[in-house]
Amino acid sequence: xxxxxxxxxxxxxxxxxxxxxxxxxxxxxxxxxxxxxxxxxxxxxxxxxxxxxxxxxxxxxxxxxxxxxxxxxxxxxxxxxxxxxxxxxxxxxxxxxxxxxxxxxxxxxxxxxxxxxxxxxxxxxxxxxxxxxxxxxxxxxxxxxxxxxxxxxxxxxxxxxxxxxxxxxxxxxxxxxxxxxxxxxxxxxxxxxxxxxxxxxxxxxxxxxxxxxxxxxxxxxxxxxxxxxxxxxxxxxxxxxxxxxxxxxxxxxxxxxxxxxxxxxxxxxxxxxxxxxxxxxxxxxxxxxxxxxxxxxxxxxxxxxxxxxxxxxxxxxxxxxxxxxxxxxxxxxxxxxxxxxxxxxxxxxxxxxxxxxxxxxxxxxxxxxxxxxxxxxxxxxxxxxxxxxxxxxxxxxxxxxxxxxxxxxxxxxxxxxxxxxxxxxxxxxxxxxxxxxxxxxxxxxxxxxxxxxxxxxxxxxxxxxxxxxxxxxxxxxxxxxxxxxxxxxxxxxxxxxxx
Amino acid sequence: xxxxxxxxxxxxxxxxxxxxxxxxxxxxxxxxxxxxxxxxxxxxxxxxxxxxxxxxxxxxxxxxxxxxxxxxxxxxxxxxxxxxxxxxxxxxxxxxxxxxxxxxxxxxxxxxxxxxxxxxxxxxxxxxxxxxxxxxxxxxxxxxxxxxxxxxxxxxxxxxxxxxxxxxxxxxxxxxxxxxxxxxxxxxxxxxxxxxxxxxxxxxxxxxxxxxxxxxxxxxxxxxxxxxxxxxxxxxxxxxxxxxxxxxxxxxxxxxxxxxxxxxxxxxxxxxxxxxxxxxxxxxxxxxxxxxxxxxxxxxxxxxxxxxxxxxxxxxxxxxxxxxxxxxxxxxxxxxxxxxxxxxxxxxxxxxxxxxxxxxxxxxxxxxxxxxxxxxxxxxxxxxxxxxxxxxxxxxxxxxxxxxxxxxxxxxxxxxxxx
Numbered sequence: 001x002x003x004x005x006x007x008x009x010x011x012x013x014x015x016x017x018x019x020x021x022x023x024x025x026x027x028x029x030x031x032x033x034x035x036x037x038x039x040x041x042x043x044x045x046x047x048x049x050x051x052x053x054x055x056x057x058x059x060x061x062x063x064x065x066x067x068x069x070x071x072x073x074x075x076x077x078x079x080x081x082x083x084x085x086x087x088x089x090x091x092x093x094x095x096x097x098x099x100x101x102x103x104x105x106x107x108x109x110x111x112x113x114x115x116x117x118x119x120x121x122x123x124x125x126x127x128x129x130x131x132x133x134x135x136x137x138x139x140x141x142x143x144x145x146x147x148x149x150x151x152x153x154x155x156x157x158x159x160x161x162x163x164x165x166x167x168x169x170x171x172x173x174x175x176x177x178x179x180x181x182x183x184x185x186x187x188x189x190x191x192x193x194x195x196x197x198x199x200x201x202x203x204x205x206x207x208x209x210x211x212x213x214x215x216x217x218x219x220x221x222x223x224x225x226x227x228x229x230x231x232x233x234x235x236x237x238x239x240x241x242x243x244x245x246x247x248x249x250x251x252x253x254x255x256x257x258x259x260x261x262x263x264x265x266x267x268x269x270x271x272x273x274x275x276x277x278x279x280x281x282x283x284x285x286x287x288x289x290x291x292x293x294x295x296x297x298x299x300x301x302x303x304x305x306x307x308x309x310x311x312x313x314x315x316x317x318x319x320x321x322x323x324x325x326x327x328x329x330x331x332x333x334x335x336x337x338x339x340x341x342x343x344x345x346x347x348x349x350x351x352x353x354x355x356x357x358x359x360x361x362x363x364x365x366x367x368x369x370x371x372x373x374x375x376x377x378x379x380x381x382x383x384x385x386x387x388x389x390x391x392x393x394x395x396x397x398x399x400x401x402x403x404x405x406x407x408x409x410x411x412x413x414x415x416x417x418x419x420x421x422x423x424x425x426x427x428x429x430x431x432x433x434x435x436x437x438x439x440x441x442x443x444x445x446x447x448x449x450x451x452x453x454x455x456x457x458x459x460x461x462x463x464x465x466x467x468x469x470x471x472x473x474x475x476x477x478x479x480x481x482x483x484x485x486x487x488x489x490x491x492x493x494x495x496x497x498x499x
Numbered sequence: 500x501x502x503x504x505x506x507x508x509x510x511x512x513x514x515x516x517x518x519x520x521x522x523x524x525x526x527x528x529x530x531x532x533x534x535x536x537x538x539x540x541x542x543x544x545x546x547x548x549x550x551x552x553x554x555x556x557x558x559x560x561x562x563x564x565x566x567x568x569x570x571x572x573x574x575x576x577x578x579x580x581x582x583x584x585x586x587x588x589x590x591x592x593x594x595x596x597x598x599x600x601x602x603x604x605x606x607x608x609x610x611x612x613x614x615x616x617x618x619x620x621x622x623x624x625x626x627x628x629x630x631x632x633x634x635x636x637x638x639x640x641x642x643x644x645x646x647x648x649x650x651x652x653x654x655x656x657x658x659x660x661x662x663x664x665x666x667x668x669x670x671x672x673x674x675x676x677x678x679x680x681x682x683x684x685x686x687x688x689x690x691x692x693x694x695x696x697x698x699x700x701x702x703x704x705x706x707x708x709x710x711x712x713x714x715x716x717x718x719x720x721x722x723x724x725x726x727x728x729x730x731x732x733x734x735x736x737x738x739x740x741x742x743x744x745x746x747x748x749x750x751x752x753x754x755x756x757x758x759x760x761x762x763x764x765x766x767x768x769x770x771x772x773x774x775x776x777x778x779x780x781x782x783x784x785x786x787x788x789x790x791x792x793x794x795x796x797x798x799x800x801x802x803x804x805x806x807x808x809x810x811x812x813x814x815x816x817x818x819x820x821x822x823x824x825x826x827x828x829x830x831x832x833x834x835x836x837x838x839x840x841x842x843x844x845x846x847x848x849x850x851x852x853x854x855x856x857x858x859x860x861x862x863x864x865x866x867x868x869x870x871x872x873x874x875x876x877x878x879x880x881x882x883x884x885x886x887x888x889x890x891x892x893x894x895x896x897x898x899x900x901x902x903x904x905x906x907x908x909x910x911x912x913x914x915x916x917x918x
Contacts (some may be wrong), residue, residue, distance in 0.1 A: 007879055117872045472524045476645040478661040479530035481596045486606055490505040491537025
């Protein structure tokens with residue numbers, strides 16, 4: 001039978017329980033009783049999502065317990081920092097259909113609830129027997145501990161959940177696990193595309209005597225993976241893409257661990273690199289943590305020692321003699337990332353008519369630049385719907401080129417921006433019809449709605465019901481009364497009396 | 500006829516330059532004194548500008564919108580005219596040209612006599628509506644201030660009270676090494692003459708709602724050594740306006756008059772006042788409320804069962820209850836420990852002592868029961884802390900509660916508190 005604890009009550013039957021600074025009865029440990037392993041996992045899922053499980057781990061114990069009648073339940077016990085932390089755990093436990101207790105060693109009494117805000121005490125203790133004694137409204141029962149479940153083991157045994165790939169963007173940082181047969185091709189591909197990459201070789205332990213030897217896997221750690229390469233890696237058999245969630249742990253792209261792993265990173269601090277693979281439902285542990293080497297040190301080089309080095313006859317030449325002009329050439333590549341339209345000034349009247357029919361989103365999101373020769377419209381979405389002018393595709397961050405055209409030679413966008421002399425906040429446009437590329441400043445653009453609609457004069461009409469609050473202080477100002485302020489003062493005495 | 504024309508001009512200027520800015524904020528022009536004949540004329544006069552009454556009514560309505568949506572009379576009543584004219588005349592007692600010269604004392608006494616005469620026509624508020632109407636006129640009185648211009652040369656210092664200095668005083672500034680400075684004088688130092696101050700207090704007390712809402716305002720009394728009253732035959736009334744007044748202050752004391760109780764007995768007004776007092780903090784409002792009640796208790800055993808005092812006690816307890824329940828923090832006792840340490844005055848201790856003692860007699864004070872368990876815990880903790888702070892005063896406080904609210908049956912509907 002439980003009794004409600006009153007304020008300032010210090011004599012309690014449950015040993016190891018005392019009021020804290022708020023007056024709430026609290027032992028040194030909190031205990032959560034959960035009926036099934038699913039709810040046990042759910043407890044850590046919910047707690048890890050709200051708080052750091054790392055805080056609990058030093059004192060955390062998970063036990064499977066058994067009653068005298070043989071029914072099995074799960075017990076999570078941990079050291080309590082404060083009653084606020086215990087309140088959070090009790091709230092989660094109640095939501096999951098479990099029970100929350102507090103105590104110190106063996107006896108645990110029900111934690112406080114709305115019926116008794118300061119907690120509970122029991123009128124009598126259970127006699128000896130059993131490793132745990134729990135006191136609740138409905139029961140007072142002894143439990144025997146059956147087995148200990150390490151939290152790390154629980155985390156490693158859980159199956160990853162598949163999530164839609166649209167739910168998370170393609171990762172910029174990734175670990176790519178590649179079978180040895182594909183490693184050379186992947187390595188060359190990453191190097192050619194200039195992806196900053198580190199390489200390591202992981203050796204898997206043999207599990208059977210019939211294995212040919214240790215299973216090798218090449219690991220590539222990339223820090224700035226382009227989206228198209230990430231897409232390619234996820235679609236290639238034999239290649240697995242992992243997303244790092246902590247220093248030594250990564251989950252396969254498209255999967256998520258049921259427990260929020262960043263909240264319990266301390267269990268991965270030792271024991272190597274953990275790769276949670278959802279498609280194979282395994283955890284690959286690379287122990288010790290591999291050291292990644294720069295991919296640039298592993299490219300193929302040709303060395304011919306037999307070859308007799310022959311000095312070349314050098315010829316002095318000026319740099320200008322080898323410079324070639326940049327040309328815009330038609331390409332067969334599909335039009336991607338159309339961000340703008342360039343309209344000749346002669347077509348401006350057509351654009352004026354078109355503005356009346358454009359949807360409001362386009363008027364709001366599209367920006368317009370007007371110069372003497374042309375009008376340039378820029379927008380992220382929907383600008384290709386404008387049926388005028390030349391469509392412009394985005395190449396790099398600040399270069400626009402006419403759709404269907406490419407550069408020859410194939411210089412990358414950063415170099416091209418450097419050659420053109422672009423400064424921050426500027427855009428360069430390449431059109432085949434214009435001999436020389438032109439640069440537009442970002443500050444000269446206006447929203448299409450504001451730039452295209454003529455300004456109107458409006459008259460302000462104050463409402464007579466508008467509140468007339470003034471925040472001026474109420475200041476006394478004295479009028480000039482002169483030296484004889486009461487002389488000839490009208491209304492000195494009552495009307496009708498002699499003034 | 501010419502007298503009526505002059506009075507009409509005075510009336511228009513009185514409404515436009517004194518009444519409207521007094522309600523809406525801005526520069527309040529204090530001009531020639533308003534005698535009995537002038538106010539008699541004002542009672543029945545209509546302003547030449549037809550928009551002026553509507554402007555005043557709208558400004559008053561805006562003031563009341565912050566308290567309660569309550570309709571007001573469209574025009575100023577006779578009592579309002581008398582009250583405003585009295586305020587005008589009281590403020591005039593600081594006018595340099597009124598108090599200066601060999602006839603100065605006679606002049607400001609004239610003004611005060613007229614002000615007192617006007618005040619005799621102002622009856623106490625008999626209803627909450629009239630309290631609201633009064634408050635809409637006087638709500639900014641305690642915010643009144645004045646800008647004094649001080650001109651200092653090598654030989655003299657001249658102060659222009661609430662006026663700009665004349666152009667002749669500003670000539671040859673370089674040659675005379677003229678230095679000009681402006682000092683803002685707060686309401687504490689307006690109405691420097693004792694008699695004028697008393698009249699100003701009466702004007703304030705005629706508006707119970709203004710007293711309640713601006714209650715923590717403490718009207719500072721100048722130090723006795725620095726005060727130089729005209730009535731005491733000294734040089735001038737503004738000599739004590741120098742900075743450096745001592746800190747001994749008396750409040751524009753709240754009194755639990757029947758008008759205050761009538762105003763508070765309306766639910767919406769009570770709610771507004773409660774929130775106002777809570778927003779100012781119990782440390783600011785508590786002593787005033789307690790002092791007012793203690794002065795009533797000092798009258799002796801005749802107060803036993805006085806419904807007016809029972810109401811005020813209920814208000815004090817419910818104010819603290821509302822504070823306890825609405826404060827989001829868990830650290831309720833900290834303000835008591837920090838702000839109400841050992842050396843406290845009796846009124847402050849009583850403020851919390853009554854709370855602790857009255858909650859033990861919750862059936863008598865119509866204290867609402869807590870709706871949440873957390874409220875109950877908070878309430879208990881706060882009551883214990885209040886009892887600890889009150890210390891030996893707790894027994895006195897308990898006796899006060901027994902005296903004011905003897906054991907009998909009260910109905911909750913009587914109180915009408917909505918914290």
